[in-house]
Amino acid sequence: MRTLVRGGWVVGFAGHTHTLIPDGVVVYENDRVLHVGRRFEGAVDAEIDARGRLVAPGFIDTHVHSGHRASHRLITDTGRPDFYGQPFLEITVPREGTRVGGDPRYARPTDADADAGNRLLATFTVAEMLRNGITTFMEFGSQLRVQEALLGEVERLGIRAYLGAGYDSGRWVGDERGRLKRALNEAAGQKEFESALAFIERVDGGAGGRVRGLLAPREVETCSLDLLRATRKAADELGMPIVTHAAYNVIEFYDTLREHRMTPVELMESVGLLGRDLTVGHGNLVAENALLNYSGGRDLELMGRYGVTVSHCPVNIARRARYLDSWPKYRAAGINLALGSDTYPRDLIMQMRVASYVGKVVSHNLFAASAADVFEAATLGGARAVGRDDLGRLAPGAKADIVIIDLETRDSLRFGPVRDPIKALVECGIGDDVVTVIVDGAVRMRDRVVPGVDLAAIRGQAQQAGEAVWSRVQEWDPLGRTAEQMSPWSFPLVTDC
């Protein structure tokens, strides 16, 4: 089956860089791109009309946690200063002996509706990504049963996924006074690691090759050194990428320094974890970041030397008053920059815009984090993270993972006149502008509709699930707060008028 997509602008590829082709065409046969150029003379079986639109490689989200992210809604414009702006500590660290309630990701497998809840989260996650033109994603360490639910939706809805159950040697909990405390359990971590291995060996190559495995030691400071070493060994044996949160958290940085006399990046080097197959979640709180007041840092040089990928999630960290310092320094060090959403919205166009603007502000350089740079990170950067030269580009032989983006939009003037489609997209676009998504040569969203998904119904179910999370905060919050105390309304709530 041979299909021709008639642009519009087409983002082509010339060896090491994307190119721009006005009024171009992309031809794909089955799951692979056959031709990209101004015209195609051969016969085709079908044609997709994308005239007046942008035809681009699908986006790669390198930092996804399955879910509707209702808990994150509690930490907008608020939070615990004693956690140094680290969001997950505020909303997923329960009082010792309790569990975060209402969120099926933390349910026991025996809990009623845990499976249905995880299925909803998986459907929400995959549908949101497809709707926003994300064709490949990397899951960042959710539990095994969350991965199982995701696997089903990845198979059904047709996205490309790197899945792998997370593991660690213990978690953070809150004590009776709300202080952070470590709950260590090395044996449980080892067991989790083994079941993660069994999962990735089972699913790798599934769904016609759309599913691949990855290793996900959740956070560098919550894993024992043995577990990190075992991760490296398994990654080498299996040829799978590794993801972990590191250099992402002030507490993690100082705790690691105090315990090991090394920064988190130095610690990763010491156990052999650094490499081209490692994607570091955030990697912004490195020794060189002035926020940490550390002297003599060499984290950027180390990550660059090993060709590590930093999964930069600019919206999430900006929301917490933090930043990557800076885009040009990371690039100059040789670090591969990729983009991730981590929280919400899973809209890489918005992520590109924030990465670009903050990149300019932090580096005091209007040339920094250009539209081309951030678009490259959302496509080729993600492909490098998973070691693929057939993703993130439209070139003969590459996977037919294609998005069609409306640069006019049906009912707004947001784009205005478009001269350069990439600059226009980064400055004026949103995920909703994506109209058609093709993954592996199959149309998975056509004219903004994802077959098999009722977006309104999912939104309704997610709202209900969110209300359940918000109503149960007091059951597990180490400070015993309600959702209203944890996250005051933006304006006074008035119900008696």
Ligand SMILES: [Zn+2]
């Ligand atoms: Zn994360």
